[in-house]
Amino acid sequence: MSQTEETVLTVSNLTKHYACGHKAVDNVSFSIRKGECLGLAGESGSGKSTLARCLLLLEKIDQGDIWLHQQPLGRINKKEARPFRRKLQAVFQNPAASLNPKLKIIDAVMEPLDVSKNDAPLFLQDVCTNRRLAAERLFAMVGLQPHLLDRYPHELSGGQQQRVLIARAISTEPSFIIFDEPTASLDVTSQANILDLLKDLQEEMGLSYLFISHDLAAVHFMSHRIMIMKDGQIADHFEKEELFSEKRHPYSKKLLQVFES
Numbered sequence: 001m002s003q004t005e006e007t008v009l010t011v012s013n014l015t016k017h018y019a020c021g022h023k024a025v026d027n028v029s030f031s032i033r034k035g036e037c038l039g040l041a042g043e044s045g046s047g048k049s050t051l052a053r054c055l056l057l058l059e060k061i062d063q064g065d066i067w068l069h070q071q072p073l074g075r076i077n078k079k080e081a082r083p084f085r086r087k088l089q090a091v092f093q094n095p096a097a098s099l100n101p102k103l104k105i106i107d108a109v110m111e112p113l114d115v116s117k118n119d120a121p122l123f124l125q126d127v128c129t130n131r132r133l134a135a136e137r138l139f140a141m142v143g144l145q146p147h148l149l150d151r152y153p154h155e156l157s158g159g160q161q162q163r164v165l166i167a168r169a170i171s172t173e174p175s176f177i178i179f180d181e182p183t184a185s186l187d188v189t190s191q192a193n194i195l196d197l198l199k200d201l202q203e204e205m206g207l208s209y210l211f212i213s214h215d216l217a218a219v220h221f222m223s224h225r226i227m228i229m230k231d232g233q234i235a236d237h238f239e240k241e242e243l244f245s246e247k248r249h250p251y252s253k254k255l256l257q258v259f260e261s
Ligand SMILES: Nc1ncnc2c1ncn2[C@@H]1O[C@H](COP(=O)(O)OP(=O)(O)O)[C@@H](O)[C@H]1O
Pocket: 018, 019, 024, 042, 043, 044, 045, 046, 047, 048, 049, 050, 051
């Protein structure tokens, strides 16, 4: 397989400024291969979430291009982007905010498949005519008991809520998932359990991840490659094994001191 066939996402010279002229994302370029987790670390305000929102087409980009499977995303309209959006999913920091409090968990988890019934992924094909069984299959994949499907979001713990959102994200058989601080609102035990789950899912499903966190230890645990963002720019970009190398950018070394303390 050639290098390009293996590339899932390519970002080239992406720039986003806000009204004040401040460049939240400044000329950022990178690519992500199939089955790879690219980590993105950096202090609060460095532009990580803005970059994520640009990739999800939730922000209009000012310059640059985004390709998902060689398809340019940045310049197509929302309708044209729809089939690609199914391939591109996201999980954010605060699971309670991503769940409709009035919707039962089964309805939340099945929402993407309910809107496009004919597009059930391969791993749900044998149960796609039975909504309950499909939901239970998704729940098993993220380590949740089937009886939780009948509850409402407030009746679940934060860790359980985040698992529901992970189940929803994988339900469309995406090739690429963006995680923006997915464990930041969870207690330490739930954090570790969710990271283990994400790693297992990635290996089993051959998924590509952009894993964003201000926590360099979590990024190091999850990622094959790591980018460090500072003031909207990629200050440093290296293989996971090179995190502790002398060659690291002074800013990465500064973040490392926090990691090691
Ligand atoms: N909607 C917005 N309007 C104006 N400025 C924003 C907006 N969202 C974020 N910013 C600014 O852009 C910069 C990057 O923010 P953000 O992407 O949220 O960083 P991070 O996720 O790394 O904490 C910050 O200076 C922030 O204040």
